[in-house]
Amino acid sequence: MPKASLKTGALTAMGTMSGTSLDGVDAAAISTDGHRIMGFGASAYRAYSDAERAVLRAALGHWSGPAVAAAAEIVERAHLSLLAAQDAVDLIGFHGQTLAHAPADGRTLQVGHGARLATVLGTPVVWDFRGLDVAEGGEGAPLAPFFHFACAQHIGAEAPLAFLNLGGVGNLTYLDPRFDAPEAPGALLAFDTGPANAPINDLMQARRGLPYDDGGALARAGRVDRSVVAMFEAEAYLARVPPKSLDRDDFPRLLPLVEGLGDGDAAATLTAICVAGVAAGLDHCPEPPARVLVTGGGRKNPVLMQMLAAALPCPVAAVEEVGLDGDMLEAQAFAYLAVRVARRLPTSCPGTTGVRQPVSGGRLSWPDRRDVAI
Numbered sequence: 001m002p003k004a005s006l007k008t009g010a011l012t013a014m015g016t017m018s019g020t021s022l023d024g025v026d027a028a029a030i031s032t033d034g035h036r037i038m039g040f041g042a043s044a045y046r047a048y049s050d051a052e053r054a055v056l057r058a059a060l061g062h063w064s065g066p067a068v069a070a071a072a073e074i075v076e077r078a079h080l081s082l083l084a085a086q087d088a089v090d091l092i093g094f095h096g097q098t099l100a101h102a103p104a105d106g107r108t109l110q111v112g113h114g115a116r117l118a119t120v121l122g123t124p125v126v127w128d129f130r131g132l133d134v135a136e137g138g139e140g141a142p143l144a145p146f147f148h149f150a151c152a153q154h155i156g157a158e159a160p161l162a163f164l165n166l167g168g169v170g171n172l173t174y175l176d177p178r179f180d181a182p183e184a185p186g187a188l189l190a191f192d193t194g195p196a197n198a199p200i201n202d203l204m205q206a207r208r209g210l211p212y213d214d215g216g217a218l219a220r221a222g223r224v225d226r227s228v229v230a231m232f233e234a235e236a237y238l239a240r241v242p243p244k245s246l247d248r249d250d251f252p253r254l255l256p257l258v259e260g261l262g263d264g265d266a267a268a269t270l271t272a273i274c275v276a277g278v279a280a281g282l283d284h285c286p287e288p289p290a291r292v293l294v295t296g297g298g299r300k301n302p303v304l305m306q307m308l309a310a311a312l313p314c315p316v317a318a319v320e321e322v323g324l325d326g327d328m329l330e331a332q333a334f335a336y337l338a339v340r341v342a343r344r345l346p347t348s349c350p351g352t353t354g355v356r357q358p359v360s361g362g363r364l365s366w367p368d369r370r371d372v373a374i
Contacts, residue, residue, distance in 0.1 A: 012091075093334035162292045200219075292312060
């Protein structure tokens with residue numbers, strides 16, 4: 001018999017993330033009361049097969065139809081296989097897979113039905129994290145900043161710092177840990193910086209049949225075409241005042257721009273474009289952060305990290321240097337957000353997504369098929 005309600009105090013929540021780089025599903029547990037992080041728990045990863053990745057890639061940019069339905073089936077199956085093997089938790093935060101994102105039109109699509117997961121797993125599931133934010137005029141992204149704020153307090157940060165997530169798209173969280181709450185005006189500024197791993201991965205897939213530039217080896221062998229980077233730096237998005245967000249494929253001109261370059265030069269140029277977006281993003285921050293902590297797959301690319309260190313006006317380090325797990329930070333974020341949704345605490349605010357007022361965005365589904373919109 002499913003629980004009628006969640007216990008008070010700290011909960012053990014398992015969050016999942018399937019990002020725009022389409023590599024696989026991350027799952028990670030944390031203990032939290034929705035404010036503080038009490039501890040980090042187990043984590044796990046389930047890679048997508050080449051065939052599954054092809055189905056997901058074919059559905060990108062679609063809002064409905066057979067391709068979307070096929071993608072949703074893969075996403076649910078992958079999450080169920082991963083979560084069924086984990087120890088029992090109080091709550092699951094299920095992000096799903098973003099296929100299309102157009103907040104200017106009031107739309108965002110993450111496939112995967114949380115209620116089905118709740119029924120099969122016998123555990124309450126929070127999902128549809130972005131829908132209410134978009135409906136209330138927000139960008140629907142990024143959503144990890146509230147967790148970044150909790151992480152900054154957890155590591156004892158005393159000065160403003162930035163978290164930089166380099167997945168398919170880059171996103172930046174500028175935060176001031178001296179504020180009491182993440183929704184306080186001035187505590188957070190967050191936005192997508194531009195393309196990150198997505199165009200590099202697409203290049204590798206198209207030219208080498210590989211999912212990514214392992215260790216930045218191809219970029220290291222090439223030379224950056226500065227004229228192509230300059231064309232990207234002229235993009236209107238970079239000058240647009242945040243909050244702002246991107247779809248994975250919002251810069252379709254990038255691959256055609258490097259079409260005439262050799263493989264190494266193309267990889268190096270796309271890597272430099274990622275860095276250019278981040279550098280432009282820091283110009284929007286109230287002041288240079290004391291440091292930039294990098295999470296996501298991009299931190300494993302030493303060429304990308306070297307370029308960042310050379311371009312940014314502050315120290316750059318992987319989040320592991322402060323005791324955090326860069327592979328699981330986004331999954332942990334959705335565990336944290338799930339608890340905040342269940343406790344009706346804000347998960348986004350004007351400084352993170354541009355939403356009109358702080359909102360707690362998500363839907364809570366119980367194993368007995370009760371569905372609660374928060």
